Amino acid sequence: MNPLAIIGRALLDFLAIVGRLTRFLTRSVKMCFLPPFYPRQILRQFIDIGYFSLPVVGLTTLFTGMVLALQSHTGFSRFDAESAIPTVVVLSITRELGPVMAGLMVAGRIGASIAAELGTMRVTEQIDALSTLSTNPFKYLVAPRLIAGTLMLPLLVLVGDIIGVFGGFLVCVYDLQFNAANYISQTWEYLEISDVTSGLWKAAVFGFIIALMGAYQGFNSRGGAQGVGTATTNAVVSASILILVTNYLLTGLFFAGR
Amino acid sequence: MTSTPKIELSGVTKSFGNKTILRGFDLSINKGESLVIIGGSGSGKSVTLKCILGLLDIDEGSIKVDGKEAAHLKRGALDAHQSKFGMLFQGSALFDSLPVWRNVAFKIIQSPHMSTKEAKEHAIETLASVGLTADIGDLYPAELSGGMQKRVALARAIASKPEIIFFDEPTTGLDPIMADVINELIVKSVREVGATTMSITHDMASARKIADRIAMLYEGRIIWHGRKEEIDNSGNPYVDQFIHGRAEGPIKMQVRKA
Numbered sequence: 001m002n003p004l005a006i007i008g009r010a011l012l013d014f015l016a017i018v019g020r021l022t023r024f025l026t027r028s029v030k031m032c033f034l035p036p037f038y039p040r041q042i043l044r045q046f047i048d049i050g051y052f053s054l055p056v057v058g059l060t061t062l063f064t065g066m067v068l069a070l071q072s073h074t075g076f077s078r079f080d081a082e083s084a085i086p087t088v089v090v091l092s093i094t095r096e097l098g099p100v101m102a103g104l105m106v107a108g109r110i111g112a113s114i115a116a117e118l119g120t121m122r123v124t125e126q127i128d129a130l131s132t133l134s135t136n137p138f139k140y141l142v143a144p145r146l147i148a149g150t151l152m153l154p155l156l157v158l159v160g161d162i163i164g165v166f167g168g169f170l171v172c173v174y175d176l177q178f179n180a181a182n183y184i185s186q187t188w189e190y191l192e193i194s195d196v197t198s199g200l201w202k203a204a205v206f207g208f209i210i211a212l213m214g215a216y217q218g219f220n221s222r223g224g225a226q227g228v229g230t231a232t233t234n235a236v237v238s239a240s241i242l243i244l245v246t247n248y249l250l251t252g253l254f255f256a257g258r
Numbered sequence: 259m260t261s262t263p264k265i266e267l268s269g270v271t272k273s274f275g276n277k278t279i280l281r282g283f284d285l286s287i288n289k290g291e292s293l294v295i296i297g298g299s300g301s302g303k304s305v306t307l308k309c310i311l312g313l314l315d316i317d318e319g320s321i322k323v324d325g326k327e328a329a330h331l332k333r334g335a336l337d338a339h340q341s342k343f344g345m346l347f348q349g350s351a352l353f354d355s356l357p358v359w360r361n362v363a364f365k366i367i368q369s370p371h372m373s374t375k376e377a378k379e380h381a382i383e384t385l386a387s388v389g390l391t392a393d394i395g396d397l398y399p400a401e402l403s404g405g406m407q408k409r410v411a412l413a414r415a416i417a418s419k420p421e422i423i424f425f426d427e428p429t430t431g432l433d434p435i436m437a438d439v440i441n442e443l444i445v446k447s448v449r450e451v452g453a454t455t456m457s458i459t460h461d462m463a464s465a466r467k468i469a470d471r472i473a474m475l476y477e478g479r480i481i482w483h484g485r486k487e488e489i490d491n492s493g494n495p496y497v498d499q500f501i502h503g504r505a506e507g508p509i510k511m512q513v514r515k516a
Contacts, residue, residue, distance in 0.1 A: 036368070125351040128313055132345040132424075133365040133414070134337065 024216050031138040032147055038140055045148030049110050049207075053156055056109055057102045061160035064097050065089060065167025073176055082178075086186040089168035091195055098161045099153075099199045100247055103206035106153060107239040111214040114145055115235035118218025119228035127219070142219070145211040153207030154200040161196065198254045205250065206243050213239040262325040264289045264422065264454040265310065270319035271478075272302075272309055279305045281478035283319070292448065292455045294465045294486075296500060297475035298509060303458035304348075306475070307424050310456075311343055312336050323422070344420035344453070348427040350411040352399035358410050359385070359395035365418040384417045385410070387450070388443050405436035409443065416447050423448065425457035429464045441467040462501050474500065476509065 072088045118141060121127050130137045165187060172178040214235045221231035263286035270283040279302040287293045297303050308314040310321055312331055321329045328339050352361050363381040366372055372380075382392045388409045399407055408428070415423055428444060429437035441464050448455050448468075459465050465472055466486060473483035474497050482494045489501060499507030 121353075124349050125347045126353055128308070128311075129345070129347055129351040129353070131313060131340055132311060132343050133418075134341045134368065135364070136337070 020220075021216060024219070025212060028138050028142040028146055028212070028215065031136065032143045034139070036139070038144060041140060041144040042147055045144045046152060048113075049106070049145075049148045049211075050152035050155060053106050053109055053152075054159065056105050057156045057160045058163050060101045060105050061093065061098055061164035062167040064101050065093055065164035065169075066171045068092055068097070068164075069168035069171040069176070073172075082176075083186065085172060085178075086168070086183050087190045090165050090187045090191050093164035093168070094161050094191070094195045094199045096199075096247075096251075098157050098164055099202040099206060100243065102153065102157045102160045102203065103210070103243045103247075104240055106156065106207070107210045107213075107243060108236055110149070111210045111235045111239045112232050114211060114214030115218040115221070115232045116228055118215055119221035119231040122219060122221050123224055123227060137219075142215045145215055146208060149207035149211030150204050151207070153203040153210070157200060157203035158196075161199065194254075198250075201254075202247060202250050205246055209242045209246065210239045213242065261289070263287060263322075264291070264324065265456070266320075266322040266325075267306075267310070268320050270306075270309065270321060271317045272305055272314065273317060279478055280309070280316075283475075283479060285473060285480055285483070287454060287456060289454055290452060292457070292468055292470045294469035294472050295456065295458045295475050295480075296460060296462070296465055296472060297458070298460065298500070301475045302478050303475055304426060307345070307426060307456070307458060311345070311424070312339055342421045343424060344415035344418065344422070345424040346408075346411050346415045346426065346428055348430055350399070350404075350407040352407055352411055352414070354399050356398075357395065358397050358399060358402070361399065361410060362395075362413045362417050364414065381413075381417065384413045387416075387447060388413045389439075405432055405439070408432065408436075408440055412440065412443055412447065416451055416453075419451045419453075421453060423451075423453045423455045425455065425459075425468075427459055427461075428457060428468075429459065429461045434463075437461065437464060438467075444468050460500075462503075 068089050069085060072085050073082065076082050076084055076088075118127070121141070127137045127141070130140055169180070169183055169187075172183055173180045217231040217235040217238070218228075221227045266286040268284050270280050271278065272280040283302075283306065285293075295303055295306065305314065309316050310323075310328070312328065316329050319329070320327060323339065323342065331339055352358075353364070356364070359378055359381040360367070362384050363377040366380060367374065367377040378395070382395055385392070385395060390406070390409055390413070394402070394406070394410075399410065402410065412428075425444060428440055432440060444455075444457075445468055455468075457465075457468060466489075469486045471483060472486050472489050473480050474494075475481070476496055482492055482497050484492065489497065492498065495508050499509050
């Protein structure tokens with residue numbers, strides 16, 4: 001085959017996907033603001049995405065904070081800068097690792113479950129059935145997940161930040177013989193509100209991306225069990241990649257604003 | 259005939275990619291009539307129903323319901339159009355996250371004049387009309403057998419007393435006795451709500467039982483239609499082959515899925 005044709009075809013396919021995704025996105029976002037609303041569905045998603053993700057996010061950030069303290073101790077002890085460890089831990093967790101690690105873990109947990117649930121509903125015609133029962137599937141299925149994802153992830157990350165900093169504290173105080181009071185005061189000393197809020201804004205964007213990719217892949221799944229499996233994989237992979245890319249873009253944006 | 263047909267299709271074409279499914283589909287159904295479309299697998303029966311419902315957009319031609327054009331509707335008008343229909347899906351398509359009674363009451367519970375208690379009572383009455391007892395209402399769809407699920411799906415399709423009801427292969431996957439029970443229920447419940455119905459099936463016993471008129475779909479066109487008494491003397495070799503289920507004849511079986 002002509003190599004130019006291959007490039008052209010790949011480009012056209014890519015543009016088609018971007019177009020479809022944009023149409024899906026505008027339609028879903030519009031539905032988040034138009035009545036009727038489905039409070040039962042929204043509440044269910046709050047619990048699913050927010051509450052049930054706590055253990056996963058908590059464990060991830062706890063061990064991230066712990067390993068961060070150990071690693072920075074290895075480095076900083078070489079030039080007697082151990083006192084910088086609390087600052088390094090709290091800034092890394094709140095600005096980067098909290099939102100990114102929580103985002104990736106939730107992408108695995110929630111992105112997959114949204115894609116699998118909506119994908120199964122698609123192949124068993126339940127989404128078509130909604131339309132015949134005077135219910136807009138975007139409003140009933142997609143909007144509650146987008147709302148819950150966008151609002152719940154910042155809360156999860158806030159809890160995760162605290163647990164992550166606590167992880168660093170545990171390692172430093174019980175393993176590396178730091179003074180507990182000093183550690184806490186040094187944690188606060190250089191921390192600014194914007195360090196935390198920039199992380200929470202990121203989390204909101206990541207939550208939106210996770211719910212959107214899960215719903216998009218689920219809605220467009222085809223062809224039975226295998227199709228649902230593919231949709232689930234695509235949802236997790238595309239959400240994870242988009243999280244890493246937007247994380248870079250958002251970090252650039254927050255730095256430029258300072 | 260002077261009155262406007264309830265549903266009128268003329269010259270409808272629909273293709274997916276370069277595969278044409280419907281090529282000039284003409285059909286009209288009068289108010290209160292029961293029409294059954296027969297045809298082999300992959301002949302475009304399901305696609306026809308989805309086009310009339312507005313779940314799929316047609317390429318050319320016109321679809322009129324109550325004399326009003328129903329193809330290419332915008333969102334608001336599409337919602338109003340779809341609210342006239344009830345549909346029994348091939349795989350029942352019950353919402354597995356909701357108990358049976360919430361499935362049956364799904365549409366009516368959204369009306370602002372209906373309390374949850376009234377909706378539940380109405381659901382239980384509708385379940386009784388398809389021969390199911392009140393205690394079934396609290397079970398989940400996954401706990402029911404295939405035949406029971408079909409009955410619940412039938413109850414859901416008729417619960418809001420729609421003007422038009424579609425049946426997509428209502429007896430597929432059921433044993434002959436349960437199939438006959440479902441056929442009886444379709445005839446009885448349709449008479450009760452006075453709806454116009456359109457069914458697609460390849461089960462001739464079912465077609466003879468529920469139809470006033472039968473139409474045969476082959477390669478995207480209606481090749482024969484007439485009263486059900488006339489089907490044995492249609493003089494059409496395609497119809498003869500189909501109703502006698504002969505492997506030899508003019509119909510070539512389609513291998514690939516529509």
